[in-house]
Amino acid sequence: MTRTAIPTEEVAAIFKKEFGDGISDIEVREWCEGSKKTPIHTLWMHIDRSLLLKAVSCLIEIDYPHLGVISGCDTGDDIDLVYNMMIFFGIRGREINVTFVVTLPKSDLSVPTISGLIPGAVYTEREKIEMLGIDVTDIPDRRGLFLPADFPKGVYPWRKDETGIQEGHVKELWAVGRPENRPAPPVKPKEKKEADPVEARTPEKDVPAPEEVKKDE
Amino acid sequence: MSEMGKKATYNIPIGPIHPSLKEPILFTFRMNGEVIEEADFAPGKAHRGIEWMGMRRNPVQIVHLTDRICGICGVSHTLAFARAVEQIVGIEVPERAHYVRTIIAEFERIQSHLLWAGVAAHELGFETLFHLAWRVREESMDVIEYLTGNRVNYGIVQVGGVRRDFTEDQFPRIERALHYYEDVAGKLLNLYLNDKTVSLRCRDAGTMSYEDALRLCTVGPTARASGLNMDVRQDSPYAAYGDIDVQAILPEPYMGETRGDVYDRIVVRLYEVVQSVGIIRQCLDQMPPGEVLWEKKYPRLLAACKKASGEAVGRVEAPRGECLHYLRMDHMDHPQTWKVKASTYSNQMAWLGMLKGEQIADIPIIVASIDPCMSCTDRVAVIGDEGGYVLTKEDLHRLSVEKTRRLMQ
Numbered sequence: 001m002t003r004t005a006i007p008t009e010e011v012a013a014i015f016k017k018e019f020g021d022g023i024s025d026i027e028v029r030e031w032c033e034g035s036k037k038t039p040i041h042t043l044w045m046h047i048d049r050s051l052l053l054k055a056v057s058c059l060i061e062i063d064y065p066h067l068g069v070i071s072g073c074d075t076g077d078d079i080d081l082v083y084n085m086m087i088f089f090g091i092r093g094r095e096i097n098v099t100f101v102v103t104l105p106k107s108d109l110s111v112p113t114i115s116g117l118i119p120g121a122v123y124t125e126r127e128k129i130e131m132l133g134i135d136v137t138d139i140p141d142r143r144g145l146f147l148p149a150d151f152p153k154g155v156y157p158w159r160k161d162e163t164g165i166q167e168g169h170v171k172e173l174w175a176v177g178r179p180e181n182r183p184a185p186p187v188k189p190k191e192k193k194e195a196d197p198v199e200a201r202t203p204e205k206d207v208p209a210p211e212e213v214k215k216d217e
Numbered sequence: 218m219s220e221m222g223k224k225a226t227y228n229i230p231i232g233p234i235h236p237s238l239k240e241p242i243l244f245t246f247r248m249n250g251e252v253i254e255e256a257d258f259a260p261g262k263a264h265r266g267i268e269w270m271g272m273r274r275n276p277v278q279i280v281h282l283t284d285r286i287c288g289i290c291g292v293s294h295t296l297a298f299a300r301a302v303e304q305i306v307g308i309e310v311p312e313r314a315h316y317v318r319t320i321i322a323e324f325e326r327i328q329s330h331l332l333w334a335g336v337a338a339h340e341l342g343f344e345t346l347f348h349l350a351w352r353v354r355e356e357s358m359d360v361i362e363y364l365t366g367n368r369v370n371y372g373i374v375q376v377g378g379v380r381r382d383f384t385e386d387q388f389p390r391i392e393r394a395l396h397y398y399e400d401v402a403g404k405l406l407n408l409y410l411n412d413k414t415v416s417l418r419c420r421d422a423g424t425m426s427y428e429d430a431l432r433l434c435t436v437g438p439t440a441r442a443s444g445l446n447m448d449v450r451q452d453s454p455y456a457a458y459g460d461i462d463v464q465a466i467l468p469e470p471y472m473g474e475t476r477g478d479v480y481d482r483i484v485v486r487l488y489e490v491v492q493s494v495g496i497i498r499q500c501l502d503q504m505p506p507g508e509v510l511w512e513k514k515y516p517r518l519l520a521a522c523k524k525a526s527g528e529a530v531g532r533v534e535a536p537r538g539e540c541l542h543y544l545r546m547d548h549m550d551h552p553q554t555w556k557v558k559a560s561t562y563s564n565q566m567a568w569l570g571m572l573k574g575e576q577i578a579d580i581p582i583i584v585a586s587i588d589p590c591m592s593c594t595d596r597v598a599v600i601g602d603e604g605g606y607v608l609t610k611e612d613l614h615r616l617s618v619e620k621t622r623r624l625m626q
Contacts, residue, residue, distance in 0.1 A: 006462055009334045031304050035505060036311050038459025043529070066447065068532070068563075071543040071556035081557075082543060086453075090446030090465065095453045097530060120434030120566050122556075146264040157269055158554075165269065 003063055005094035008041045011062060011087075015045060018058055024053040025101075042097040049102050049111060056083075056114050059098060063087040067114075068097075070124045072132045073159040078103050079132055081111060106161075110135040131158045226254055229577070231369070242565075242589070243462040248577070255343050255357075256572040260563060274303050276522045277515055279555070283542075284370045286557065288404055289329050293535035293544070294557065295374040300455060301531030301544035302376045306521050314509040316379035317499045319457040320391070321373055322363065322533070323493040323500075327398065328357040328434045329536035330438075330486040334409065337483065340581040341418050342618030353401055361393045376518060377511030382484045388501060400496045409483055413522035417624045419480035423571040423583035426477055433566045437538020438485040439587045440564075443469055443477035461499045466492060474544050482591050486588075514587055535560050561589045578620040581613055 006029045015023055026045040032038060043206045047055050059065050065085035073080040083100040104111060113136050122141055126133045130144040133156040147157070156163050229246040247255040267286060276298075283294040296318055302311060335350035358368050362381060365371040368480045373379050409415055425435070430443035437508035440447050448465035450458040466488045468474075468481040475481060512518045528545040545554040564587045569584050578584075 033300075033310065033455050034315050034457045034459040034462050035503070038454045040453040040455065044528075066431070068530070068539065068541045069543065069556060069558035071554065073554035075553075082528070084541065084543060087613055089452040091452060092451050092464075093459070097453065097532070099530070118434065119432045120563070122567050123562070133240075134426055143259075145260055150263075157266065 001089065003091065004132070005088040005091045006062075008043050008096050010079075011096060012043055012045075012061065015055070017046075019051055019055065022048045023055075038093060040097070041095065042102070044099045044100065047100045047102055049104060051118070052100070052102055053112055053114065055100060056117050058088065059085060060117060064076075065098065065118070067118050067121055067124070067212060070121070070128055072128050072134065072158055075103075076160075078105050079109060079134065080104075081128065081134070085116075104134070109133060111138050112137050113139040115139060128167070129182065130156070133159065133163065166215050224533060225285070239565045244580075244584070246572070246577075246580070251570050251576045251578075253575050256569050258568060260565065268541065268555050268557055271552065273551055274551045275519055275553070277519060280374065281374060281512075281551070283391075283557075284372055285561065288369045289332065290317075290325060290535045290540070290560075292325050293372055293540045295467060295544040296322065296456070296542045297531040297533040298544070298555075298557075299374050299531070300533070301529045301542045302522060302546075303544050304529035304531065305527045305544060306525040308377045308511050310378050311508045312505045313320070313382070313507045315457040316504045317379045317381075317509060318374060320383065320497050320500050321371065321379075322456070323497045324357050324361050324364075324394075326493045327490050328332075328354050329362065330490050331357070331487060333536075334405070334483070338409075338415075338478075339611055340585050340614070340617055341414065342614075342621045343414055343626055344414075345356070346412075346539045349408070350405070353398075356394050356397050360391060361614070362562035365418070366626060369377065373611055375510060378509045380510070382509045383504075386450075391497065391501060395494050395498055398490065399466045402487075402494070406487055408481075409487055414621055414625060415483070416480060418541055418579075418582060418621055419483060420478060421580055422479045423575060423586055424476060424478045425567055425571055426539055427475070429567070430477070433570070434563050435538070435565045435567050436480055437535070437560050437588075438466075438489065439486075439538065439567060440467055442475075442481035442485045444469065448530050449537075449539050453532060455533065458496075459504075460503060463492075463496065479582055482586045482588075483578055497513065510612070519550070520574050522546070523548065528554075537561060538563060550565075561587070574616060576618040576620070577613070581617050 012026055012028055015181060016026060024046045027043070028040045029042045029044065031042070032040070066089060067088045068086060071082040071084065071216035073082065081102045081104065083102070085098045085100070087096050087098060089095045103115060111134060113121070113125055115125060122139060123145070125136045125139055126143065126145045129136055129142055130147050136142070154163060155165065155169070157165050226247050226249050229248055230235055230243060243259045245257045246253050261554055267282060271282055274282065279298060283298045286294045302308070306531045331350050331354035331368055335347045335354065336347035338344070338350060361371065362368050364387065365373045365381065373381055419604045423572070425443045427444045430440045430445045435443070435445070444463050444467060444613065446467060450463045450464070451465050455464070455591045466485050468484045470486060474483070512521070528543070533540045533545065540560055541558040543554070543556040547553040567585065567587060571586070572580065575583060
């Protein structure tokens with residue numbers, strides 16, 4: 001199987017040609033590190049929700065991508081879903097990190113699942129459902145992932161509005177106190193030793209007070 | 218036989234407590250006799266909400282928080298986060314700092330892979346090999362402690378560089394460690410790859426095809442063992458990897474074929490230890506002089522971070538695979554969004570296919586084979602028709618050891 005890498009600009013051109021006005025803010029970025037300043041290529045674009053599946057299919061035609069993760073970002077009135085995908089990996093220095101940003105208004109947070117095209121996406125899509133309250137349509141598995149079973153319904157930890165974590169949800173560790181009503185330990189409590197003569201000795205006589213040390217110096 | 222066919226399936230839960238993972242896991246297996254019909258897992262039994270905490274802290278505070286995401290690959294998370302901030306703020310990291318970062322990241326890979334190799338041997342019941350692997354691992358831990366001051370939570374990476382430089386008088390100690398690993402590598406490879414016990418248990422166990430590895434978005438040695446040519450160090454060379462010849466380790470050049478089984482995962486990890494030694498040596502030879510930190514004064518660094526806005530992705534090849542941090546900053550002290558994607562996050566889906574059709578006794582080694590920090594098998598309860606019984610980790614381990622013994626007869 002041979003794959004030929006194409007430059008980032010060409011990938012950007014393919015998307016521009018294919019989707020026209022459906023994509024915006026298309027941006028090619030480079031970042032260099034090391035003594036030789038080896039470039040790392042990234043391509044960012046905003047995509048209309050209705051074009052998401054077509055855009056992923058288009059990317060698969062260029063090269064089957066590795067989906068890194070789908071991140072989510074509460075921007076106030078909207079939620080941005082950020083799809084991070086890598087193409088042309090395995091070809092030294094030619095990998096392109098393609099990022100789709102899909103903006104969803106909070107009034108309608110539904111987005112089609114991409115797991116039909118990339119089966120591994122289910123995991124990260126499930127996380128978006130529980131952390132941001134996104135409605136991922138047609139996802140084969142919509143159970144929660146990370147939150148405990150008794151976590152309150154309708155609270156989404158990554159949200160920054162009234163459905164996010166509120167003041168009352170956060171417990172300060174120092175204020176929690178020691179657990180009470182614990183069962184008795186299976187071993188007998190140790191009997192108290194009689195006062196040790198060494199410990200009973202008053203330390204003031206042996207150790208000089210800090211002020212005295214300073215005076216000596 | 219007909220009775221056997223009628224036998225109802227039963228479920229085994231495994232887990233959920235495991236202290237060293239970000240996601241301790243509860244497994245549920247639907248069993249038919251000894252054979253796993255279907256596997257499922259539920260992570261998040263002790264989710265710490267680190268991303269939520271990070272979104273209320275400034276980048277310098279988050280750097281030290283990222284150190285504590287994982288006890289084994291502390292530098293990977295810190296580096297991925299620092300790289301994301303640097304891209305948004307536009308910080309040019311001094312060249313020498315790139316080399317310091319690379320050296321410490323490679324020592325971390327050596328200790329992580331050897332830790333895994335020991336765990337794998339233990340799961341097979343090969344205790345002498347387990348002790349050998351962990352004894353050999355100590356050398357890299359000692360060097361890490363010598364260089365950074367800590368065995369874990371190194372606290373060496375800072376936004377814009379590293380907090381400590383490596384000086385010339387420290388090089389002989391590093392060189393001694395590299396010699397040690399070169400000497401011992403042949404012995405380790407021979408013990409793991411030519412031993413009958415290891416190959417009996419690991420060959421064709423927990424296989425994953427190339428297509429599955431690609432479609433399930435797997436990363437790191439798990440993906441490479443299935444023939445997927447993918448390594449962030451090679452594909453998007455960060456730090457000093459662009460100056461050094463790094464190629465993804467695949468099983469085919471060493472074994473002549475790719476089977477995508479547990480054995481191939483051992484092959485990939487052990488040869489990566491050998492590769493890491495080479496990378497560190499090249500770094501020591503090429504290390505340029507100069508500063509190691511872009512800005513020493515924290516208020517200035519934080520002011521620069523506060524001025525910046527934008528989004529970036531920091532990716533690093535952690536010992537277990539790609540570690541990805543997505544960061545969005547918007548003229549605030551704290552980031553607008555911070556998403557941490559650890560390597561195991563990507564690899565967990567692979568378990569489902571790997572475990573299907575395998576036996577209970579193979580669970581420990583297959584679950585361990587993607588290197589989820591350590592084997593997740595803490596406690597197993599078998600719920601059958603007759604009330605059910607509980608298999609402890611010791612029982613599960615005993616089953617695995619007994620299978621090795623049976624095969625050896």
